[in-house]
Amino acid sequence: MADSGDLTSLLLRVEAITKNFGAVQALKGITFDVERGEVVALVGDNGAGKSTLVKIISGVYQPTSGKIILNGREVHFPNPAAAHAAGVETVYQHLALIEELDVADNVYLGRETTKYGVIGRMMGVLDRRQMRRATAAALESLHIKIPAPTMPVRMMSGGQRQAVAIGRAMTWGRQLLILDEPTAALGVEETEQVLAMIERLRDEAGMTFLVISHNMQDVYRIADKIVVLRQGRHAATLRKQETTMEEIVAYITGAK
Amino acid sequence: MSALPLTRQRAVETVARYGIVLVLVIMVAALTVLSPIIRGEQFFLTSRNLIQVALQAAINAIIATGMTFVITSGGIDLSVGANVALGGVTAALFMRDTGIGPIGGFFVAMAVGGLCGAFNGLLITRLDLPPFIATLGTMGMFRGMALIISDGRPVYGFGREFLQIFARQIDLPLIGAVPTQVVFALVIAVVFWWVLNRTKFGKYTIAIGGSEETTRLAGIPVNRYKMGIYILCGLLTGVAAALLLARLSSGDPTFGTFYELDAIAAAVMGGTSLSGGEGSIGGTIVGALVISLVRNGLNLFNVPSYWQDFVIGAVIVLAVMLDRWRKRQTRRV
Numbered sequence: 001m002a003d004s005g006d007l008t009s010l011l012l013r014v015e016a017i018t019k020n021f022g023a024v025q026a027l028k029g030i031t032f033d034v035e036r037g038e039v040v041a042l043v044g045d046n047g048a049g050k051s052t053l054v055k056i057i058s059g060v061y062q063p064t065s066g067k068i069i070l071n072g073r074e075v076h077f078p079n080p081a082a083a084h085a086a087g088v089e090t091v092y093q094h095l096a097l098i099e100e101l102d103v104a105d106n107v108y109l110g111r112e113t114t115k116y117g118v119i120g121r122m123m124g125v126l127d128r129r130q131m132r133r134a135t136a137a138a139l140e141s142l143h144i145k146i147p148a149p150t151m152p153v154r155m156m157s158g159g160q161r162q163a164v165a166i167g168r169a170m171t172w173g174r175q176l177l178i179l180d181e182p183t184a185a186l187g188v189e190e191t192e193q194v195l196a197m198i199e200r201l202r203d204e205a206g207m208t209f210l211v212i213s214h215n216m217q218d219v220y221r222i223a224d225k226i227v228v229l230r231q232g233r234h235a236a237t238l239r240k241q242e243t244t245m246e247e248i249v250a251y252i253t254g255a256k
Numbered sequence: 257m258s259a260l261p262l263t264r265q266r267a268v269e270t271v272a273r274y275g276i277v278l279v280l281v282i283m284v285a286a287l288t289v290l291s292p293i294i295r296g297e298q299f300f301l302t303s304r305n306l307i308q309v310a311l312q313a314a315i316n317a318i319i320a321t322g323m324t325f326v327i328t329s330g331g332i333d334l335s336v337g338a339n340v341a342l343g344g345v346t347a348a349l350f351m352r353d354t355g356i357g358p359i360g361g362f363f364v365a366m367a368v369g370g371l372c373g374a375f376n377g378l379l380i381t382r383l384d385l386p387p388f389i390a391t392l393g394t395m396g397m398f399r400g401m402a403l404i405i406s407d408g409r410p411v412y413g414f415g416r417e418f419l420q421i422f423a424r425q426i427d428l429p430l431i432g433a434v435p436t437q438v439v440f441a442l443v444i445a446v447v448f449w450w451v452l453n454r455t456k457f458g459k460y461t462i463a464i465g466g467s468e469e470t471t472r473l474a475g476i477p478v479n480r481y482k483m484g485i486y487i488l489c490g491l492l493t494g495v496a497a498a499l500l501l502a503r504l505s506s507g508d509p510t511f512g513t514f515y516e517l518d519a520i521a522a523a524v525m526g527g528t529s530l531s532g533g534e535g536s537i538g539g540t541i542v543g544a545l546v547i548s549l550v551r552n553g554l555n556l557f558n559v560p561s562y563w564q565d566f567v568i569g570a571v572i573v574l575a576v577m578l579d580r581w582r583k584r585q586t587r588r589v
């Protein structure tokens with residue numbers, strides 16, 4: 001791994017971010033770096049501010065103060081679409097997919113391909129055949145196995161859904177993938193599949209991940225770097241090689 | 257949870273989807289057989305009666321098509337009945353007192369419907385009111401406005417030409433004479449089946465009903481689409497208002513009472529889920545026909561008309577119960 005000072009490998013810098021909800025100070029000045037091609041885990045107790053921070057990076061919330069720097073340039077994401085346009089994709093825990101739509105419709109949600117030229121685009125005529133073909137190809141290239149792109153998400157298992165959600169984010173996220181609790185609802189085997197997929201995408205495709213997790217085993221296994229939040233403050237940034245699971249837990253609970 | 261094997265799930269979904277067609281077939285068969293027994297002659301299966309059934313279904317089907325979009329998006333529009341009255345009265349007044357003519361009158365009704373829909377949409381998206389409450393309020397407002405501008409009296413004298421255009425029969429090849437209103441309903445059904453199933457607007461309608469938050473996080477301007485959905489429902493209600501005005505040849509501020517009930521019933525019976533995310537225009541059309549047959553059947557058997565609303569209301573309750581049951585059977589948790 002490169003040193004954190006190396007500018008060419010720096011993808012994202014979160015700088016002194018604060019966020020107030022009325023009188024509640026959810027974030028009280030968070031600073032950390034994410035380098036290209038690494039998996040950064042964002043950990044902390046309930047209410048530490050992880051989801052709030054992620055929503056700021058992905059354009060759902062606006063920070064009260066502070067900066068987001070992507071590829072060396074300060075960025076402002078007034079809405080999720082702006083973050084998408086900059087190559088930042090987020091998989092939300094309970095809000096990743098629309099159950100009533102099929103896999104291809106989900107992968108292309110908000111990015112539909114249309115047919116019949118300009119008129120078709122104006123009327124929004126969906127080119128489902130093209131989107132299904134591209135979805136099948138994209139998921140296959142990510143080694144994601146699903147029965148068919150026409151399968152309604154409602155009929156899929158938790159692991160399949162998570163795989164589709166990550167696959168969707170992978171298809172569009174050129175820069176950074178943010179995963180909020182990617183294994184929380186999954187069984188042992190499905191968790192293993194998702195973790196292996198994250199590792200593979202980092203190692204083979206050089207993808208960068210910011211992963212929220214409560215599961216220390218998972219964190220310790222996939223993360224290169226661990227950012228600990230405690231009550232809205234930045235408690236520590238730890239490199240995996242230089243820390244232990246006990247130390248991470250100590251920072252989370254405030255014992256250290 | 258009580259998730260069934262996939263094949264059983266598929267079976268349950270198929271029954272839920274096409275069950276209403278079965279209901280339609282059974283009702284037609286039953287009325288065909290029963291009407292000569294009870295009335296001493298074939299009363300149901302006459303072209304005169306069937307046209308009556310189709311005419312009743314047509315107006316409801318047009319409103320229910322808009323309602324299908326609204327319900328699929330997770331909303332509801334209780335104001336459509338009042339909207340029918342306001343659109344009809346306004347169009348009648350304009351045609352009587354100005355020279356806009358029959359086509360102009362038709363567009364006035366549509367414009368009123370569209371504005372009412374836009375007003376609903378604004379209350380729901382900008383003020384964040386629950387659709388049920390917002391449209392309950394506008395139901396009262398629109399009905400009140402219809403009564404105010406007409407002084408509470410029916411409006412006559414807006415010209416025969418309007419009736420000649422919108423309440424006549426069109427000779428179609430092979431089929432024969434079909435009322436204009438039925439042609440309107442069929443064209444609208446086909447167009448909006450296509451919109452719901454083949455366009456971004458339709459896909460986003462389903463997505464918003466499935467999960468509004470997820471749709472928003474996907475970068476889709478949810479409020480703009482919700483506005484569009486309520487405006488669409490209003491516009492189609494405006495079309496229905498114009499057609500009803502032509503059929504009844506007067507603009508009455510009390511028209512359209514309980515039309516929201518029929519429209520919601522048609523959609524829900526046809527498989528559109530009141531919890532959003534699923535809608536079927538084909539089902540809605542069949543649902544509208546079934547409702548029309550229920551009313552027709554009750555008429556044939558001389559059941560007092562008060563019972564009709566009771567039965568339609570009970571049918572809604574039953575259809576929603578079935579929908580809940582189906583969801584429990586097929587949803588994995």
Ligand SMILES: Nc1ncnc2c1ncn2[C@@H]1O[C@H](COP(=O)(O)OP(=O)(O)OP(=O)(O)O)[C@@H](O)[C@H]1O
Pocket residue numbers: 021024025026044045046047048049050051052053
């Ligand atoms: N929209 C909001 N309005 C008001 N307060 C909020 C809002 N969102 C979060 N908060 C508050 O901000 C703090 C941080 O919440 P956040 O959801 O970011 O924590 P978290 O680390 O994701 O917790 P968890 O592990 O439980 O998901 C909490 O005190 C929470 O109550």
Ligand SMILES: [Mg+2]
Pocket residue numbers: 050051052
């Ligand atoms: Mg959280």
